[in-house]
Amino acid sequence: MAAAKTRASSFSRNLSAAAPSQGPGLKCGPNGLVFLSSGIPDLDKILGGGFPLGSLVMVMEDAEAPHHMLLLRNFMAQGLVHNQPLLYASPARDPRGFLGTLPSPAASKDNKSYETDPDQEKGLRIAWQYKKYFGENQLNFDGQKGSLSLDGKHEYSNEFDLRKPLDRHFLNRQHVDCVSIQDSPDLSVLRDRCSTFSSQFPRNDGSVSCAGRIAIQSFCAPQCAYSNMEWDMLSFIRSLKSMVRSSNSVAIITFPPSLLSPSFCKRWQHMADTLLSVKAIPDEDKDLAQLLTGYQEMVGFLNVHKVARINTQVPVILEATTFSIKLQKRRYLVLECLNQAPVDGSSGTSYGTSGSCSGSSKAGNLDF
Amino acid sequence: MNQRSSNLLDEALGLDQTIEPWPLRGRAVVIEDRVETSGSFVLHHLLKRSLSPNSSNVSIFIAFAQPFSHYDRILRKLGCNLVLQRDNSRFFFFDMLMLQCPGGHEGITPEGGLIALYGKIHKTILALPEVSRKNVSIIIDDLSLMEVAVNGSSDYVLDFLHYCRTLTSEFDCSLITLNHEDIYSSADRPTFLLQMEYLADILIKAEPLATGLATDVHGQLTVLSKSMNYGQESSRNNTSNFHFKVKENIVECFYPGSRG
Numbered sequence: 038m039a040a041a042k043t044r045a046s047s048f049s050r051n052l053s054a055a056a057p058s059q060g061p062g063l064k065c066g067p068n069g070l071v072f073l074s075s076g077i078p079d080l081d082k083i084l085g086g087g088f089p090l091g092s093l094v095m096v097m098e099d100a101e102a103p104h105h106m107l108l109l110r111n112f113m114a115q116g117l118v119h120n121q122p123l124l125y126a127s128p129a130r131d132p133r134g135f136l137g138t139l140p141s142p143a144a145s146k147d148n149k150s151y152e153t154d155p156d157q158e159k160g161l162r163i164a165w166q167y168k169k170y171f172g173e174n175q176l177n178f179d180g181q182k183g184s185l186s187l188d189g190k191h192e193y194s195n196e197f198d199l200r201k202p203l204d205r206h207f208l209n210r211q212h213v214d215c216v217s218i219q220d221s222p223d224l225s226v227l228r229d230r231c232s233t234f235s236s237q238f239p240r241n242d243g244s245v246s247c248a249g250r251i252a253i254q255s256f257c258a259p260q261c262a263y264s265n266m267e268w269d270m271l272s273f274i275r276s277l278k279s280m281v282r283s284s285n286s287v288a289i290i291t292f293p294p295s296l297l298s299p300s301f302c303k304r305w306q307h308m309a310d311t312l313l314s315v316k317a318i319p320d321e322d323k324d325l326a327q328l329l330t331g332y333q334e335m336v337g338f339l340n341v342h343k344v345a346r347i348n349t350q351v352p353v354i355l356e357a358t359t360f361s362i363k364l365q366k367r368r369y370l371v372l373e374c375l376n377q378a379p380v381d382g383s384s385g386t387s388y389g390t391s392g393s394c395s396g397s398s399k400a401g402n403l404d405f
Numbered sequence: 406m407n408q409r410s411s412n413l414l415d416e417a418l419g420l421d422q423t424i425e426p427w428p429l430r431g432r433a434v435v436i437e438d439r440v441e442t443s444g445s446f447v448l449h450h451l452l453k454r455s456l457s458p459n460s461s462n463v464s465i466f467i468a469f470a471q472p473f474s475h476y477d478r479i480l481r482k483l484g485c486n487l488v489l490q491r492d493n494s495r496f497f498f499f500d501m502l503m504l505q506c507p508g509g510h511e512g513i514t515p516e517g518g519l520i521a522l523y524g525k526i527h528k529t530i531l532a533l534p535e536v537s538r539k540n541v542s543i544i545i546d547d548l549s550l551m552e553v554a555v556n557g558s559s560d561y562v563l564d565f566l567h568y569c570r571t572l573t574s575e576f577d578c579s580l581i582t583l584n585h586e587d588i589y590s591s592a593d594r595p596t597f598l599l600q601m602e603y604l605a606d607i608l609i610k611a612e613p614l615a616t617g618l619a620t621d622v623h624g625q626l627t628v629l630s631k632s633m634n635y636g637q638e639s640s641r642n643n644t645s646n647f648h649f650k651v652k653e654n655i656v657e658c659f660y661p662g663s664r665g
Contacts, residue, residue, distance in 0.1 A: 068478060268557040272505065275553050279502040282472055300592035304549060306440045307585050343440065347471075348478040350446045351651050354620045 062119030068348035074194035076111030079372035092345040095309035096291040102317030104337040105291040114139040116250040122212030124234040127254040132215040140197035224273040235284040249286035256292045310345035330376045335361040413658035417628035417645040429579040435605035437586040442624035444611035462540040469550035519565040547583040
């Protein structure tokens with residue numbers, strides 16, 4: 038048998054928090070991977086750092102709500118803020134229009150205002166909530182006193198303010214490319230564009246200088262001419278994955294799974310390195326409101342089905358795979374674990390209070 | 406060295422006894438997995454076993470899923486140096502990530518592309534020294550991507566596999582393949598999967614636990630071994646089922662409930 042097993046492993050986890058030589062947009066991770074941010078700090082944490090270079094992310098859409106657009110917007114905006122070239126493909130006639138809806142990084146003084154929230158209970162909850170951010174922010178503040186983040190450029194992962202559009206100067210640079218996939222009869226045009234794009238960031242053994250992002254929205258949308266060519270679409274995804282693997286880029290594809298046959302949907306799911314899905318939350322669902330705390334603030338659910346396993350065979354088992362998508366102050370996208378409201382065991386009915394997670398003001402028999 | 410842990414898998418496959426002659430000689434092993442539970446760790450384990458220093462086994466790895474660097478890193482953590490083995494002609498890596506038939510540039514037909522691949526494998530085996538020819542493992546990762554490469558003509562893939570099967574009888578090769586069971590079970594007619602399961606001498610299924618996710622147990626493995634007909638003994642199938650936990654340097658296998 039191989040003798041290597043008896044000695045202690047010479048591999049040590051390389052969990053350096055920052056990789057200053059590569060710039061703020063990239064971070065080193067374990068197994069020789071380099072991550073870039075998804076644009077949503079909470080999602081980066083859940084996924085163990087972000088999206089690894091060379092991976093393919095797939096997001097399953099929900100026809101009832103456009104939450105996948107939130108993910109796409111943040112992903113694209115984060116890339117532009119970090120000067121990472123972007124290729125964006127969508128079934129719209131003029132994809133450039135979408136760029137106008139990209140959010141701007143939040144000025145971090147806005148983030149700090151949370152801690153002074155007057156509401157006692159809310160204040161407690163938020164203080165706990167944001168303690169994890171507070172430590173990180175402290176690090177950033179100490180690091181660069183001069184260039185405080187009105188710009189947001191120096192952080193690996195920015196909070197984006199969804200109500201403030203991205204500065205024009207980010208969009209006017211050379212490295213934003215848009216493709217409309219509505220009229221292409223087959224996928225050769227898109228394939229060629231992706232190929233040229235990803236060849237700008239060849240992967241070699243040296244350090245990563247620049248990374249690219251490819252975002253493809255609603256890939257099998259019915260208005261696209263190729264949308265009934267199942268094997269062709271699959272073949273495209275496979276070649277995109279190979280392209281991305283051999284370059285320093287990340288590709289994200291969103292697609293509505295209901296438009297694919299079940300067998301093909303499974304094939305697409307197996308293709309993904311990281312697989313997410315978004316779900317709409319029905320308005321005014323009384324049962325859900327009783328079951329979950331903070332229901333009123335929730336916009337939707339995000340499910341993490343698969344986390345990228347490149348260079349390793351160990352699967353990632355998350356403590357929770359379903360998260361609620363909330364818009365804090367209607368501006369900032371946060372993901373939270375679901376908190377179940379306390380159940381009154383004696384009478385068999387549940388009572389939930391929205392807002393506080395630490396029990397309600399009602400007296401009652403709490404039977405856990 | 407925690408030799409005990411992976412023994413359940415090795416036992417089920419007959420790998421715990423001797424390595425020479427390679428117990429999987431002449432047998433087709435089919436590994437099935439799902440989105441929730443990946444079975445590629447079984448591939449890595451079998452590759453490592455086949456490249457064990459005590460044997461003269463040669464492995465031909467046909468990769469549709471990942472590039473060489475991925476397997477190299479994983480196998481290194483398992484204690485096997487693929488670069489060294491490749492240099493010593495014990496490991497051949499065929500990178501099929503870009504194979505596309507019908508090909509855009511060369512105009513390869515689906516059939517043609519797979520025939521060429523088979524030809525390459527055959528040539529590689531013939532080029533081996535006499536002693537190694539008897540101990541070749543052909544490993545394919547993974548079959549569903551081979552189907553994509555030929556644009557859905559599963560018949561050609563089956564033909565290719567049957568050709569590889571002839572190699573198992575001609576040269577006593579073992580054939581190890583990985584496929585995704587949930588793709589076919591959700592199709593109308595799971596023909597391809599059934600054909601594969603029929604072809605297999607050993608079927609290894611990696612499935613999630615019925616109870617859901619857990620950090621201590623990553624899933625369950627079912628190994629179905631169709632015993633070869635020894636003449637007086639009636640052919641009997643051996644089934645084993647156990648839980649597993651995948652780590653960087655080993656796979657721990659244990660009976661349900663015995664973790665502790």
